[in-house]
Amino acid sequence: MAGFVARRLTSALLVVTLTSMFVFALFFLGPGNPAGPVCEAQGRCTPERLAAIERQMGLDQSVVTQYAAFVRGLVVDRTVVVGGEHTCAAPCLGISYGSRQEVTEELARRFPATLSVAVGGATIYLLVGVTTGSLAARWRGTTADRLLVGGSLLVSSVPYYLLALLAWIVLALQWGLFPGTGYTPLTEDPVAWASGLLLPWLVLGVAGSTQYARYTRGAMVETLGEDYITTARAKGLSPRRVVFGHGLRAAIAPVLTIFGLDMAALLAGTVFTEQIFGIDGVGSWALEAVRAPQDFPVLHATVLLGAVLVVVANLVVDLAYGLVDPRVRTS
Amino acid sequence: MTSAADAALAVRDLTVRFPTDAGDVRAVTGLSFTVRPGQTLGVVGESGSGKTAAATALLGLHDPRRARVTGSVLVAGTEVVGAREPVLRRLRGRSVAMVFQDPTSALHPFYPVGRQVAEAYRAHHAVSRADAAERAVAMLDRVGIPAARSRAGDHPHQLSGGMRQRVVIAMALVNGPAVVVADEPTTALDVTVQADVLDLLREVQQETGTALVHVTHDLGVVAETADRLLVMYAGRAVEAGPARDLLARPRMPYTWGLLQSTPDLGAREERLRPVPGSPPSLLTPPDGCPFHPRCAFAETVPGGRCGTDLPDLVPVSGETGRLRRCHLPEDVPLGEGQVGP
Numbered sequence: 001m002a003g004f005v006a007r008r009l010t011s012a013l014l015v016v017t018l019t020s021m022f023v024f025a026l027f028f029l030g031p032g033n034p035a036g037p038v039c040e041a042q043g044r045c046t047p048e049r050l051a052a053i054e055r056q057m058g059l060d061q062s063v064v065t066q067y068a069a070f071v072r073g074l075v076v077d078r079t080v081v082v083g084g085e086h087t088c089a090a091p092c093l094g095i096s097y098g099s100r101q102e103v104t105e106e107l108a109r110r111f112p113a114t115l116s117v118a119v120g121g122a123t124i125y126l127l128v129g130v131t132t133g134s135l136a137a138r139w140r141g142t143t144a145d146r147l148l149v150g151g152s153l154l155v156s157s158v159p160y161y162l163l164a165l166l167a168w169i170v171l172a173l174q175w176g177l178f179p180g181t182g183y184t185p186l187t188e189d190p191v192a193w194a195s196g197l198l199l200p201w202l203v204l205g206v207a208g209s210t211q212y213a214r215y216t217r218g219a220m221v222e223t224l225g226e227d228y229i230t231t232a233r234a235k236g237l238s239p240r241r242v243v244f245g246h247g248l249r250a251a252i253a254p255v256l257t258i259f260g261l262d263m264a265a266l267l268a269g270t271v272f273t274e275q276i277f278g279i280d281g282v283g284s285w286a287l288e289a290v291r292a293p294q295d296f297p298v299l300h301a302t303v304l305l306g307a308v309l310v311v312v313a314n315l316v317v318d319l320a321y322g323l324v325d326p327r328v329r330t331s
Numbered sequence: 332m333t334s335a336a337d338a339a340l341a342v343r344d345l346t347v348r349f350p351t352d353a354g355d356v357r358a359v360t361g362l363s364f365t366v367r368p369g370q371t372l373g374v375v376g377e378s379g380s381g382k383t384a385a386a387t388a389l390l391g392l393h394d395p396r397r398a399r400v401t402g403s404v405l406v407a408g409t410e411v412v413g414a415r416e417p418v419l420r421r422l423r424g425r426s427v428a429m430v431f432q433d434p435t436s437a438l439h440p441f442y443p444v445g446r447q448v449a450e451a452y453r454a455h456h457a458v459s460r461a462d463a464a465e466r467a468v469a470m471l472d473r474v475g476i477p478a479a480r481s482r483a484g485d486h487p488h489q490l491s492g493g494m495r496q497r498v499v500i501a502m503a504l505v506n507g508p509a510v511v512v513a514d515e516p517t518t519a520l521d522v523t524v525q526a527d528v529l530d531l532l533r534e535v536q537q538e539t540g541t542a543l544v545h546v547t548h549d550l551g552v553v554a555e556t557a558d559r560l561l562v563m564y565a566g567r568a569v570e571a572g573p574a575r576d577l578l579a580r581p582r583m584p585y586t587w588g589l590l591q592s593t594p595d596l597g598a599r600e601e602r603l604r605p606v607p608g609s610p611p612s613l614l615t616p617p618d619g620c621p622f623h624p625r626c627a628f629a630e631t632v633p634g635g636r637c638g639t640d641l642p643d644l645v646p647v648s649g650e651t652g653r654l655r656r657c658h659l660p661e662d663v664p665l666g667e668g669q670v671g672p
């Protein structure tokens with residue numbers, strides 16, 4: 001088990017590092033020049049001034065040198081020049097070209113909002129999806145099952161941002177059902193935190209639940225055909241215990257795997273959710289950073305965070321799989 | 332024959348059909364038998380003869396959306412056919428329990444075996460988890476699992492096939508059911524442990540006085556343990572009677588053929604002969620006697636009746652408790668070399 005965790009951690013680190021290098025290289029070999037906006041912000045931008053700023057920012061150095069400086073900054077404080085000198089405390093992810101603030105600090109400030117949206121949405125979609133999927137499997141072939149499968153296909157055929165936008169316009173703006181939607185830190189006011197995130201959670205949850213309902217239904221239909229389900233029925237257990245005690249216990253394993261693999265989709269959903277509901281999280285920050293003039297340090301940091309989250313989620317899912325399936329544990 | 336009243340299990344005219352797009356699969360047709368407490372009925376037939384479909388109906392386990400079950404199954408006096416789920420739930424495991432063919436797939440892979448036995452007990456007894464666990468350990472010990480207390484915490488994959496089947500037997504017996512249905516309980520096991528499991532079944536049956544329905548494709552498995560035998564062919568009973576009489580003198584060609592294909596019974600090893608041909612489709616069973624396409628005697632019956640009329644299951648004259656379904660006159664000998672081409 002320890003060896004397994006160590007191996008997985010190593011490969012996780014490798015994935016994050018490679019992602020970081022890739023994004024770094026892409027940006028510096030790309031057509032944009034980060035010195036441009038900095039230069040323009042200081043008045044008329046002559047080629048000489050542009051060159052000087054490039055030099056100050058270290059953009060004239062090779063990509064490798066710059067990446068090495070970035071990596072060093074993760075462990076020791078460094079000085080970054082972006083239209084002026086900034087000290088950037090380790091772990092330094094750079095200075096935002098837009099706000100001229102330390103990226104690490106802003107990331108830490110925005111991350112709780114993103115985490116709140118993502119965890120709340122994922123909890124809802126897992127709970128709703130797994131429950132409805134199990135029930136559909138139990139009643140497979142009936143009208144209820146067909147309605148569920150059909151409804152789920154319908155919802156998932158609508159692009160997510162459209163769904164979220166509609167929910168925002170109709171439920172929040174026209175019907176005024178969710179006043180005060182937005183982010184309040186949990187530590188400040190738990191009630192405002194929950195009520196402000198309720199609509200985003202529901203939208204993210206409902207949209208995501210449809211596909212989990214289908215995954216769960218599929219896994220469950222298969223499981224309910226297994227011999228040990230007949231055994232459970234032959235013992236005299238109630239149908240509810242048979243389906244949720246014996247069936248779901250086995251069917252949940254593949255669903256968990258998909259959840260891990262699908263982490264990227266959850267993050268994408270979170271980005272749109274933040275944007276549409278005006279939540280000041282990492283997602284909306286990343287969207288701002290993409291817009292010209294591109295804010296590379298912010299972009300780099302948010303992509304890195306995404307990579308870390310995906311990798312960690314997969315690790316957690318693998319470990320959880322071992323808890324669910326004892327055959328994995330002993331082998 | 333016993334009356335339905337003092338029987339642990341009384342089956343009357345049991346019919347199981349599976350509707351498919353191509354028509355109904357007639358897995359079981361008009362099956363009747365009774366089993367008294369402490370008695371063992373061996374149900375024998377080739378693979379595909381409807382044994383599992385019949386056994387499944389004894390616990391009311393068929394999905395009503397996929398199987399049509401008619402007739403009557405009385406377990407300790409309670410009707411199973413058409414019973415509602417709550418009634419079935421009280422019967423299953425408590426009055427009638429099942430030992431399945433493959434213990435590997437019959438046990439839940441993710442739960443410790445002790446817990447699975449305890450759960451069967453708790454389904455019918457209002458006891459604490461701890462008491463049920465104790466009861467499960469005692470039961471595992473009873474079925475011969477060494478170090479039962481620590482083994483109870485094992486998952487099925489940590490046990491051998493024979494041990495797993497012992498767990499399944501413990502699970503079936505934990506509530507002291509009136510009837511145990513064992514569907515090919517040794518078929519999936521290593522030959523070396525088959526005899527042990529058979530001995531165990533017989534032992535606990537004698538101890539508890541439960542009625543046992545032992546379903547198998549292998550006549551040899553039930554030859555010694557069954558009190559009565561029922562031979563199934565194409566979903567129907569074709570011969571039934573006290574095991575010893577039936578084995579000593581089969582009264583219709585299919586039973587005789589089965590004996591010839593079973594080691595240590597009808598034939599010496601070097602003369603083993605499987606029944607030629609293969610069983611008919613239950614979707615489109617042949618007219619007349621279902622065995623006639625394979626029967627060497629069909630030609631000898633006057634008027635070609637074997638191919639047109641289904642013989643009734645009728646008592647054999649002069650022998651108590653024996654039934655046969657065959658047009659052949661009773662005095663025709665089914666001697667050596669007379670079955671098969």
Ligand SMILES: Nc1ncnc2c1ncn2[C@@H]1O[C@H](COP(=O)(O)OP(=O)(O)O)[C@@H](O)[C@H]1O
Pocket residue numbers: 349351356357358376377378379380381382383384385397613
């Ligand atoms: N769920 C089902 N749907 C359709 N046909 C079935 C089903 N279960 C069994 N059968 C058919 O019923 C017949 C009897 O099967 P079964 O009872 O399993 O025989 P046995 O146990 O004697 O080998 C077979 O032809 C089999 O294909």
Ligand code: SF4
Pocket residue numbers: 583584585620621622623624626627628629632637642656657658659
């Ligand atoms: S009825 Fe005819 S075909 Fe059927 S077993 Fe008897 S002799 Fe053979």
Ligand SMILES: [Mg+2]
Pocket residue numbers: 382383384514515
């Ligand atoms: Mg079978």
